[in-house]
Amino acid sequence: MVSYAFQNHGKEIEDQVRAALDDEWLSQNRPFIDLLSAISQRDRAHMQGAIKRKLRRREGEGIEAVQRQLFDIAADVASFLEQLETLAPAKSSISTKHPDYHRMVEPTADRCIVSAAGKCTLGDDLTWAKDLLAISRSFRDFLSAVSECDAQDSLFLLRVREPIETLNSYLKKAPGPLLVYWQGSDRQFRFGRSPDPELHDLSTLVANWLSDYLTNYYPRIGFGVCAECGKLFSRERRDRTFCSKSCQNRVAYKRKRILESDALVQTNISADDACEIAMGLWMHHPRFGIGRVESVSCENTPMATLLKGTANRQDVRFRSMLSRRIRVEIRFLHGTRRFGFSDLFEGQKTEDQLPTFYRVKSEETLAEFL
Numbered sequence: 001m002v003s004y005a006f007q008n009h010g011k012e013i014e015d016q017v018r019a020a021l022d023d024e025w026l027s028q029n030r031p032f033i034d035l036l037s038a039i040s041q042r043d044r045a046h047m048q049g050a051i052k053r054k055l056r057r058r059e060g061e062g063i064e065a066v067q068r069q070l071f072d073i074a075a076d077v078a079s080f081l082e083q084l085e086t087l088a089p090a091k092s093s094i095s096t097k098h099p100d101y102h103r104m105v106e107p108t109a110d111r112c113i114v115s116a117a118g119k120c121t122l123g124d125d126l127t128w129a130k131d132l133l134a135i136s137r138s139f140r141d142f143l144s145a146v147s148e149c150d151a152q153d154s155l156f157l158l159r160v161r162e163p164i165e166t167l168n169s170y171l172k173k174a175p176g177p178l179l180v181y182w183q184g185s186d187r188q189f190r191f192g193r194s195p196d197p198e199l200h201d202l203s204t205l206v207a208n209w210l211s212d213y214l215t216n217y218y219p220r221i222g223f224g225v226c227a228e229c230g231k232l233f234s235r236e237r238r239d240r241t242f243c244s245k246s247c248q249n250r251v252a253y254k255r256k257r258i259l260e261s262d263a264l265v266q267t268n269i270s271a272d273d274a275c276e277i278a279m280g281l282w283m284h285h286p287r288f289g290i291g292r293v294e295s296v297s298c299e300n301t302p303m304a305t306l307l308k309g310t311a312n313r314q315d316v317r318f319r320s321m322l323s324r325r326i327r328v329e330i331r332f333l334h335g336t337r338r339f340g341f342s343d344l345f346e347g348q349k350t351e352d353q354l355p356t357f358y359r360v361k362s363e364e365t366l367a368e369f370l
């Protein structure tokens, strides 16, 4: 009977078993996902605040704003850790100096996090929060690169390089977690990896966790970062942009309010004139919402420099050549994304899939509605 099932439905059975194992991994690793999610949500709220401040021309608070952001992240992580510790009263006392340190209770995700979080205190030195923010951003950048580009695309390599380098810089900081063992409920010995509180801090632990995820579970298990609230969610389809229907609706509602107000005036830019996309314009992207054009370049030279002082500026072929090599950086509420010409204008794009550009008419109204 069983062999009949395997012979005729082997693939289905394998898929089901794998799906069950993936679900188990997701639930066992929930504390890591929640931790990254909390950081990403706070980061997103700050990015939104920064854009609003910029519109209201209150930029003078640069360093202060960064410090406040770090403190907010540190406070969020500290309260997250506090909750975790009540659930998993830690093996934070494990010390590699103890001869039997490698024999312990199962190093579950929550125990590992708690035991690596010794330095995460709300003191003057918030470097640990800065490190966690850097890791969370690099994971978000990685996820947006893989969800938006094909692996063959040259932009993909460029966009994946930085996050991988960031993760590697944390992996290089400390050797891998320790090999430990424990007795399972069936009295058999089990083996696993656990952080050493003397060597590993939370950022190296999270970097190790991410590298384990990418090595063993990607792309079977996919994650996305919600473009509205910044939450990390597991997803089946790589083009899902929002964690929930309510976040999707909120974005649509905001967009409608902004476009119906006097905040923005539409400006038409055709594909051949893409070189005219200028810093300070705003763009509406069908998936990511509204964002500000932060930089425009062509082969690493700012577009404005290429257009300035050249007699060719009005030459149709010259403009079209520049337009096709354009790289635009747009700052959305959830982060900055880079686009090439093909991302903006090519493919089977219908009218409503094309980006729309706007000039700001009322900064105050825009800041209010964002």
Ligand SMILES: [Zn+2]
Pocket (backbone or CB within 6 Å): 226, 227, 228, 229, 230, 231, 242, 243, 244, 247
């Ligand atoms: Zn959301």
